[in-house]
Amino acid sequence: MTSPKLDILYEDPDLLVVNKPAGLLVHEAASAPGEKTLVDLVLAHDPKIKDVGEAGRDGIVHRLDRDVSGVMAIAKTRAVAEHLKDAFSTRDVGKEYVALVYGKLPKDHDVISFKIARSKRTGKMVARPHSQEGKDAVTEYDVLDRFKNHTLVRLKILTGRTHQIRTHMLAIDHPVVGDTLYAKKRMKNIRPLEMDRLFLHSQRLEIPMLDGSRKAFTAPLPDDLAELLKTLPKR
Template sequence: MKTVELLNSTPERLDIALAKSLGISRAKAQRAIKDGRVFVDGEVATAHHLVDTSKAVTIEPLSVEAQAKTGQLPVVDIIYEDDDVLVVNKPSGVLVHPTEASNEYTLIDAIIAQRPQIADVGDNKARSGIVHRLDKEASGVLIVAKNNNAFNHLKQAFAERLTSKHYTVLVTGKVPDEVGTINFPIARSSSRARMAARPLSQEGKEAITHYEVTKRFANATLVDVRIETGRTHQIRAHFFALGSPVAGDTLYVQRGLKQFPIGRLFLHARELTIPLPSGETKTFVAPPPQDLENFLTTLHEV
């Protein structure tokens, strides 16, 4: 069973709340409710049931139906491995795990092809061993659990914010301060595909993003980003709300700002520090890939 984190403190229909929280269509939420897979305070729920953040909502995991895969298995670039964890450098353009909207091969497909035992790790077969995620368009360090003890340990480390995550990010325009913190709450927007960072609203989940300017260019700023929370699209939504969307982002686009011809999102998970099941705390590093480094050489530094 999966616990659903509701976003609104005011009552609304369960199917609407479920669609917002899980980022699925309302029809798909209604189907899950109709199938008896959704529970409110331990009882099977109906679509018109009113819920808010005081209610405990759980759902049986939505299955990703078996289907023919397209494309090729991604390359698995291993940074580190022991008996408990596998740390990889995820390439841009690759999904971390399967989704209902895509039948392409994912990073976890490729990992399981090399480490079959990971298929049985975790509480969701579609996300075997996955304890955190990177957007499809992003690249960088990703840690995967190789057994259930490691899975529980790593999930707890992320939940208790015992990790440190640094990203190399190029944003459009000029970030006002050399060092800053963005702490706008984040909720799913009405478009469902995007998240909305709302500076003046208390609705949504707490999200904290720290940044430090590394280099300034004529129409862009290179920043080192550290996030305390790990909300969906957090960095992208926060800098979009700040008026400086991430370069190469085709989802969070601000009218009137120059679009850079990168061909990918300029967001790279460069460094992850985390306590391992062995008791040792390690830092894993993946330098920005060459395509991002090459693009920086085309910009005029100021």
């Protein structure tokens, strides 16, 4: 990918909100040493953010996977880092995503509440529809549009488990388009779309501010995802 630039949605003395592009790691990973990350871009923009919050976090209070795009809030002060850390841990935030999934969802609205646990065999997260093991996870979805072989949905995650949307949608047999980590086997008999990323975008994030008010930040659907939708035949 071309060298990424920091797409700033909002900034004040305490808070930075950005629109993370797909393909960009938040922190450096052992599997990709030396690769430019979101933290690199943030520190180039404002070096004072270094060491804000927990050790090695550099203002980061929540994450998006590499292949997920969209809204991320970054603390610029220790007070905001602690405040937002508490808000995310107590679920006092609103998180909305847009995803394109395979197949035709039978309902226009539903709530998925399968527990999620890490597989001892593969190390990946697994949603367990009939198990009492794992951590509680709740995902609510609404259908935004229907296509011949796909459904566009808005998802609200009421918990923040690792890969929650991806595992929940896989568990109901409607994997997220482009999910080669979780849905590769399930997609063998499905004609894949021409795209090299996950069709999952963090569209809206609502957070509590230090003064007691709440602010919501939105990021438009990236051009590559919007263009893909134009190519899909309708039902």
